[in-house]
Amino acid sequence: MKIQINKDFLSGALFGVIGLGTIILAQGYKLGTPGNMGPGYFPIILGVIMTLIGVTMLVRSTLKPELSDHVASWEIRPLIFILASVLLFSLLIDSAGLIVAVIVLVLSSRLGGRQGSLLELVLMVVVLTLIAVGIFVYGLNIPLKLRPW
Amino acid sequence: MELLQHLSLGFSVALSPMNLLYCFAGVLLGTFIGVLPGVGPLVTISVLLPLTYGLPPEGAMIMLAGIYYGAAYGGSTTAILVNLPGESSSAVTCIDGYQMARQGRAGPALAIAAIGSVVAGCVGTVLIALIGPPLGEVALKFGAAEYCSLMLMALISASALVRGSLVKGMGMAFCGAIFGLAGTDVNSGIDRFTFGMNGLAEGFDFVVVASGLFAFSEIIANLGVTQHREVLPGQVKNLMPSREDLKASWKPILRGTGIGAILGVLPGTGQTIASFASYAVERKLAADPSRFGKGAIEGVAGPESANNAAAQTHFIPTLTLGIPSSATMALLLGALMIQGITPGPQVMTQHPQLFWGLVASMWIGNVLLVILNLPLVGVWVTLLKVPYRWLYPLILVFSCIGIYTVNMSSTDVAFAALFGLIGYIFLKLDCEPAPFILGFLLGPMLEENFRRAMLQSHGDLSVFVTAPLSAIFLAVAFALMVMMIFPMIRKRKDQAVTEG
Structure with missing residues (x-):
């Protein structure tokens, strides 16, 4: 057997x-x-x-x-980069503040997938940071630290 | 007459301008995110949960309920237009809905799905109003033994009815219960399974587990596969279904509603089973069964109604007993706990404005859904073209900030990454997360009630079979387990949950 x-x-x-x-x-x-x-x-x-x-x-x-069947494949690249980006966010949010944490989160998670142009990436970073700050800090009035200083 | 009083209280809550706004925002946001391909109701709710923290309990629950049925409806739109089910329960809709869309009849398919959903939603809500209070009254008399057996039944039925074997499902349920152990033991005040970490003294936060398990793991898996999405070219025209369409659909809608309403009440029974059962019934009753799979409108009308009726009656055990009947309901209960309200039969009597306000808002929400959706179909079609590489950073940003803001704890975010890893492994091993999340939520309550029951009976296990209601719950659980041993029944179930 x-x-x-x-x-x-x-x-x-x-x-x-x-x-x-x-x-x-x-x-x-x-x-x-x-x-x-x-x-x-x-x-x-x-x-x-x-x-x-x-x-x-x-x-x-x-x-x-x-x-049962075998596991066909493991998505190692997205696994590492997505988890790493979340961990980076958790490391940065207290000390560096929301803006830096979100920028790093978006940039590092982007390494998990590979498509898209640089211009698109820059746009995403700007738009998502604005959304995050706009909704959570100004919209929901959550007292989040914004900047490292 | 008591019912009318309750309903008028409910409508006075639900029709207040703020709550109307929350309901509207919930339905709109839910549909908006639910339509996005690869984003099901579970992810939608876990991502949008943080938006409700700051609201009063009624507003939060009304908005979440709106998100819930908005996301469910958005999911069927995706199923019909892209042949991509957001969750397993809309897999059945794909079969005939997508075929209709390919024949240029996307409009009527969407309209019938909407009409079916609204009929089912309204009937389901009536049932909640009718069955909830008496059931809650019975449940108030439950002792520790009854509760314990009821939870065991819910866990076993949830394990039995997911994809894969019963043993695997139960493994997931117990696994969830084990993760639920972490934290301070209420009876002795001792920290258990905290590995000396302060952040774990109150256990893993529900949002942490849900975001990791549902949102993060799904992103990782989605990034691994290159998706082939074929959005139908051109505009969706002719929304109005023809007279023949309506004539063919009204009976399936009513039958689907009935099937869904009954199956939705059972704890753990999925909407998936309801929609599949309805599809099977319609195919059997049809004069020409060969039309099914080729764009039969009955194949959209029945399952969509069943799906929505079950979604609605899921609220019955969730709100009256505090026993979630699905993973999404577990999320709603988690939200209730974040609001500081312990789920259970006492919610109805201690927070009548919450219970009845929520019930009343469901009618309003279901009607809003149709008013909102049919004119906005064009917008949803555009949304379907949004590539996933734009979506997942958005989901990540929302989830991370959301998790952080529950307790202002960066450790929580790191734990969520851990659950993302765990969830991803589960996903790869075909381990369904639904029993896990149910076990996680029910585990601590199960322990508390088990310990209390055993304390009262001086350590005598027979208390669980001598209390009549408790014995009935255990018998149902046992019957379910035996049923799953028969290959015939198991095969039917596997067909039902993997179809599409």
Whole structure:
């Protein structure tokens, strides 16, 4: 029997890891009794169920690999750039303010896709910054820091 | 007569100038964003959620509800004109709607979809007004055991009815519940699963999870594929459906409304199932079934009505029991919590102006939808041509600022990126996020009620089967699980949710 690394197998593995992780982390919390549960009781129940679900999926995907297919491709480039742009926003918003954060967000997220001219990019940065400031700061009166100084 | 009093209270709230404006803005914005290809109602609501933070609760819910049905309607416009469903429930509309559009009958298809939606929306709203209060009264008597079983039933039915196997769906639901554990335990005051981070003391914020899971992961996936979009050339002319169109459609509209209204009440049952069921019924009842798939107007009228009726009756368990019946409803409940209102049967009695104002605004909103949409079809067609590379930076900017402004916390934005990654992995592994978000929302309530029920019964599990209502909920959950084991039923379900 050959193990197929298909979508169901990977999901099962993921569920199993999350389940086991929950059980391990919950060891640090008081268990209590069924009639008076501590903070650790319910997490352990969830963890056990989750692990069982994970194991079930691993076994089933191995016995019946035809039920699921392989992951065709991973969109690595957009994955990295989109997540990075969000993280950059979170790093900049407190210190550098809204304007810088939005500009960096738009520029770096643009690296995730590759089409479009430079002029278009400049226009997008200007328009989106204006929209962001206009709607959130002036329209909704949210006290956001605008500039680094 | 009590109903009339309630409704007059509702209309007095909904017809106040500010709330009318929120309703109008919601419907307009919802349609505007919902029409954009590749942007479904879930993304629309998570992106627009921050706009409602500063509003009073009634205004916020009225606007969000407007966004919700506006986005649903915008989605069907995209389905008909571009053959691109914004969400799975409008996939069925694509089949005949797009064919009609190719035959130059986009106008009547859009008009029938609008008429069907408005009929279904109005009937659905009547049902909310009629069923809500008595159901809420019953629910007020629910003890911890009943609530616990009800939530379990909702989670299992949500897991059973998504694409893929029941086990996988349940895995997602429990996964959501596990992520919901993070934060301070209410009973003992101990921080759980916070990894020592202060930002996690109150758990992951709902907006953080929703934006990451729905908006970010979808952007990443959309950027990976080169989309082939074929917007129909030329103008949409002749909006008015002919007499024959109306004659052929009124029965499917009514049948679709009935099917959708019933299926929408069940927690976790999708609009997708409702619209597919309606399509199947119409094809079966048609004199000439071969017309279906080639532009039969019944194939648009029925499913669109079913879809909208279910969308409307989804509000019944959501508002009266506090149990969301879909991922979008979970978002609305999340919004309610941001407003500081705990969802549940007490909402109706403690905040009658909110409940009845919302119900009344749904009538107004549904009518606004038609008045607004039919003349604006030209604008929507132009919007369909907006390339995705202009859209996703806009979605990112809105989401990031929105997440940040919930708690003025930059850590929240970073967590959202984490959920974007998680959501993207789920997407690639065909793990449906809907049960996850339901589990995330219901998990903490499930724990609280489970612990309370067990405390009251001194640790005796049998309390869940000796309380009659609780036993019924568990029996339904069990029946659903057994049903999914039968390959016949499972195959039908898979067909229903993957069609199109």
